[in-house]
Amino acid sequence: NAGVMQNPRHLVRRRGQEARLRCSPMKGHSHVYWYRQLPEEGLKFMVYLQKENIIDESGMPKERFSAEFPKEGPSILRIQQVVRGDSAAYFCASSRVSGANVLTFGAGSRLTVL
Amino acid sequence: AQSVTQLDSQVPVFEEAPVELRCNYSSSVSVYLFWYVQYPNQGLQLLLKYLSGSTLVKGINGFEAEFNKSQTSFHLRKPSVHISDTAEYFCAVSEGQGGSEKLVFGKGTKLTVNP
Numbered sequence: 001n002a003g004v005m006q007n008p009r010h011l012v013r014r015r016g017q018e019a020r021l022r023c024s025p026m027k028g029h030s031h032v033y034w035y036r037q038l039p040e041e042g043l044k045f046m047v048y049l050q051k052e053n054i055i056d057e058s059g060m061p062k063e064r065f066s067a068e069f070p071k072e073g074p075s076i077l078r079i080q081q082v083v084r085g086d087s088a089a090y091f092c093a094s095s096r097v098s099g100a101n102v103l104t105f106g107a108g109s110r111l112t113v114l
Numbered sequence: 115a116q117s118v119t120q121l122d123s124q125v126p127v128f129e130e131a132p133v134e135l136r137c138n139y140s141s142s143v144s145v146y147l148f149w150y151v152q153y154p155n156q157g158l159q160l161l162l163k164y165l166s167g168s169t170l171v172k173g174i175n176g177f178e179a180e181f182n183k184s185q186t187s188f189h190l191r192k193p194s195v196h197i198s199d200t201a202e203y204f205c206a207v208s209e210g211q212g213g214s215e216k217l218v219f220g221k222g223t224k225l226t227v228n229p
Contacts, residue, residue, distance in 0.1 A: 004157075035217075042118075042204055042219035043158070056216070091157060103217070105150075107157035 004029075004094050004106035005074075012112045019079040019086070021109045025094030032075040033103065034067060037089040046090075049075060082113045116141045118205050120220035128228050129197055135190040135223045137205030147188040148206040148217065149179055158204065164188065175199070200227045 005024040013019050025032050030051050035043040045059040049069035060067065064082075069075040079086055089110045093103040121136040139145065146165050150158040162173025169181040179190045188205060205220040 006157075033216075035219075040221070042206075042221045043217070044219070045216040048216070059216070103160075105158040 004092055004104050006090075006092050006106040006109050008109060009107065010110050010112070012114060013082050014114050015083055016081050019082050019111055019113075021077040021079075021090050021092075021111070022074040023077070023092030023094075023106060024074040025092075026096075026104055029094035029096050029104070031095045031098055032069050033093045033095075034075075034077050035091045035093065037091060037108070039088070043091060046077075079111070082111070084113045087111055087113045116145070116207050116209070116218045118207050118218055118220035120203075120205055120223050122223050123221065124224045124226070126226045126228060127195055130194045132193050133191065133195050133199075133225065135203050135205075135225065137188045137190065137220060139186050139188065139205075139207045141186075141207060141209070143209050146208045147179075147181060148208075149173065149177070149188075149190050150204045150206060150219075151175075152202045152204065152222075154201070161190070161203070195225075195227045197227050197229060199225060201225060 004026055007022050032049045034046040036046055037043045047060050047067045048056040052071050064080045066078045089108045091108045092106045095102045117140045119138045127133050148163045149161040151161050152158050161177050162171045164171045164181045172178045177192050179188055181188050202222045202224050204222045206217045208217050
């Protein structure tokens with residue numbers, strides 16, 4: 001039973017390009033959460049999704065960032081027109097039921113913006 | 115709003131020494147409390163969690179933590195550390211049952227175990 005799979009593990013983009021980060025939750029998990037870890041900081045909540053629904057996006061920047069979790073396929077975190085300040089590690093977590101006490105984290109995707 | 119303070123950003127210790135990593139939280143509601151470990155270039159691994167019941171929680175790799183409601187603390191301890199415990203440790207809090215889905219993390223404590 002594979003854990004939470006994130007890809008790519010490392011992504012390099014130039015300013016103005018788009019970044020797409022993918023997260024496949026654990027088998028049987030229908031709740032997905034995205035967190036961002038800036039250098040020297042703890043993780044910060046971005047968005048919580050269930051299949052085809054965004055439940056809580058209170059941590060998402062207002063512009064350039066979007067997330068989806070389609071009926072089929074992985075969850076995608078999309079960052080348009082990246083800037084250097086977007087350089088961070090982006091972690092996905094999943095759970096079978098709702099609740100912060102039952103999360104399984106992926107290994108993260110590290111985005112570097114040149 | 116909830117917040118988590120990890121008082122020490124870096125903790126160096128010698129192998130086989132005891133260690134305590136401090137965590138204080140602020141919340142106006144009942145909470146769940148967590149400690150996660152992050153090894154270099156890896157994701158987060160859950161060490162232990164407090165949901166309810168006994169205030170002394172035992173986790174993996176010989177770690178334990180004690181929930182102190184009056185002091186709003188959840189300090190992590192290990193009586194004898196190994197070189198392999200070198201990692202970054204994050205304390206996190208969420209609202210209790212029926213509350214928020216979000217975890218609020220502290221800034222982390224880098225534990226370095228020296229031979």
